[in-house]
Amino acid sequence: MTQRFVLALALAAAVPAMAQKASAPAAAPAASAAASAAPSSPAKKALVAKILQIQQPAVENMARQLAEQPAVMLMQQGAMAVQRLPADKREAVVKGMQADAKKYADEATPIVRDRAVKLAPSTIGVLLEQRFTEAELKQLVGILESPVNRKFQSLNGDMQRAIGEKLVAETKPLVAPKVQAMEQSVRKRFEAAAPAAAASAPKQ
The missing domain is CATH 1.20.5 (Single alpha-helices involved in coiled-coils or other helix-helix interfaces)
Incomplete structure (x- = not known):
């Protein structure tokens, strides 16, 4: 889902730029620079907030994967170490490791997830405001909310x-x-x- 978000951002930025370049090649660089330096506005902030709301599941999923990485690495390392134990001890050790990993994930994931959601406006949100015009943000919202995009996302699994x-x-x-x-x-x-x-x- 995060990759699709990046792709959507790229598409939203590329389509207007290509159209502008086709109609006025010489003025495109200046127009692009002006757009990137355009000040924010209540309308842009509202659009960014809407995009962040749509993408919140993707942010939460990214945070979950990040939080679970230490547990995944530990289980991978432990799986190799367990092979050196006596056969009759392995199952108990593996179950204990799984319980430890689950306990860690249950405790750490909400912390990282909630922090990611809180950080999104001051990181992703700022980037969107700086790099996209109001028209591009409207187009991006349309892409993310389109029935075709939602259908595509539903097929991800x-x-x-x-x-x-x-x-x-x-x-x-x-x-x-x-x-x-x-x-x-x-x-x-x-x-x-x-x-x-x-x-x-x-x-x-």
């Missing part, structure tokens, strides 16, 4: 699942051996380092 299932099915035989080779290499590094660490540990 289906499209991701469709390509994801095919992608995994077709690349798994090629990628799986590489993943195994990487895991084995990392495991050997740990195994090689473990005896050295044990030997250098002070005896009590």
Whole structure:
């Protein structure tokens, strides 16, 4: 959704610029500079607020992904470390790690999400006011609110699942051996380092 937001911004900026360039090539740079320096207005602020409202789910999703990154990385690292444990201990450790990751996500995600929503007007909002004219903002609102765009966004999950299932099915035989080779290499590094660490540990 964030990528579509960026694409929508690019389209909204590009269409008026191309039309202006076609009608008056020599005046286009000066007009563009004047537009970028145009002062704000209550109308522009209202349009920006509307865009931020439309895009709030995208901002929240970005914040959620950002907040969850540490937990995802920890689980990935832990998955490799668990393989060094006795087989009868692995399941309990994995469940404990999952519980820790969920607890972290439940606590951290609302903090990052709420802060992102509060920061949006002073970051994204300011950028929109500076880079877009009132006419362009109106056009952007029209793009984001169009039934076609809403229909396209509603298909996001289906499209991701469709390509994801095919992608995994077709690349798994090629990628799986590489993943195994990487895991084995990392495991050997740990195994090689473990005896050295044990030997250098002070005896009590």
